[in-house]
Amino acid sequence: MVALARALAVRPVSAVRKARAGVVRMRRAVSRSPRSLFLRELMAQPLAVGAICASSPYLAARMAALVDLADEGWVVELGGGTGVITAALLAHGVPAARLAVVEQSDRLAAHLRQRFPAIQVLHGDAAELPALLARLDGADGPVRVRHIVSGLPLLSIPAPARQRILQAGAQVLAPGGRLLQFTYALHGPSPWQQAGLVCQRRERVLANLPPARVDVLAHAPSA
Ligand SMILES: C[S@@+](CC[C@H](N)C(=O)[O-])C[C@H]1O[C@@H](n2cnc3c(N)ncnc32)[C@H](O)[C@@H]1O
Incomplete structure (x- = not known):
């Protein structure tokens, strides 16, 4: 019972933390992807990039x-x-x-x-x-x-x-x-x-x- 109570108390918090860390990792990966890099450069230097x-x-x-x-x-x-x-x-x-x-x-x-x-x-x-x-x-x-x-x-x-x-x-x-x-x-x-x-x-x-x-x-x- 004690173990179950501990698991219930701890797991949701650690699951939320893990999920948050996953979201942060995913955001980082997306912001470094070639497509988003290209879009960022296009916004910064449209004439030099010259393509959509x-x-x-x-x-x-x-x-x-x-x-x-x-x-x-x-x-x-x-x-x-x-x-x-x-x-x-x-x-x-x-x-x-x-x-x-x-x-x-x-x-x-x-x-x-x-x-x-x-x-x-x-x-x-x-x-x-x-x-x-x-x-x-x-x-x-x-x-x-x-x-x-x-x-x-x-x-x-x-x-x-x-x-x-x-x-x-x-x-x-x-x-x-x-x-x-x-x-x-x-x-x-x-x-x-x-x-x-x-x-x-x-x-x-x-x-x-x-x-x-x-x-x-x-x-x-x-x-
Ligand atoms: C239309 S994008 C082509 C990118 C890639 N080769 C492709 O086909 O997807 C043009 C690229 O040329 C670069 N560029 C523009 N003017 C340049 C210059 N004077 N010297 C070197 N690179 C330049 C831009 O930064 C951009 O990466």
Whole structure:
């Protein structure tokens, strides 16, 4: 009887405590989830994020599939966000040792470092690409990049900043290298064409919110 009375007296309190602790743990997990992280960044920096949600896994897989694995140079992703495209690049077979991701948001850069410890996350502005790449472990002199995979919202970035990004990207892209960019503008030229790159191919990806276009660009072949 005494034991029963003790159990009845103690258990409800400890059950309530456990339930409360569970709720706190769940709230923490939700607030750290990629989706809520993305939403928080969107509220803080709408123009830099430039999308209502992260890319769909389908769009990410289409971008990754355009990376030629036979080409052994660096693959540099611009605007990694919560890492949807990064994950697709690794799943496609890009070696982590040759993958670097540039992200300007400190919260998102920290998230990417935690989620992908084997890749190099460069926290900074894509407009400073040559200087950021000089920081890469294993970089020996100026890095020429074989693939740039960009999720930057170029159309919502103010024109002067966009121009600096375009110049920086074109500068580090190796001759014969490829630049992949997705955009929600289904028509019209790619902003990268202003930096002298030529569009080799484009495709629409409808399974994304909103539907997107993927452009494949490269330096013009020398005459
Ligand atoms: C549209 S989100 C794309 C995120 C992710 N790649 C995806 O497809 O879901 C754009 C990302 O680019 C980052 N970004 C915007 N401007 C940048 C800049 N100048 N340099 C580096 N990252 C930038 C934003 O912080 C954001 O994470």
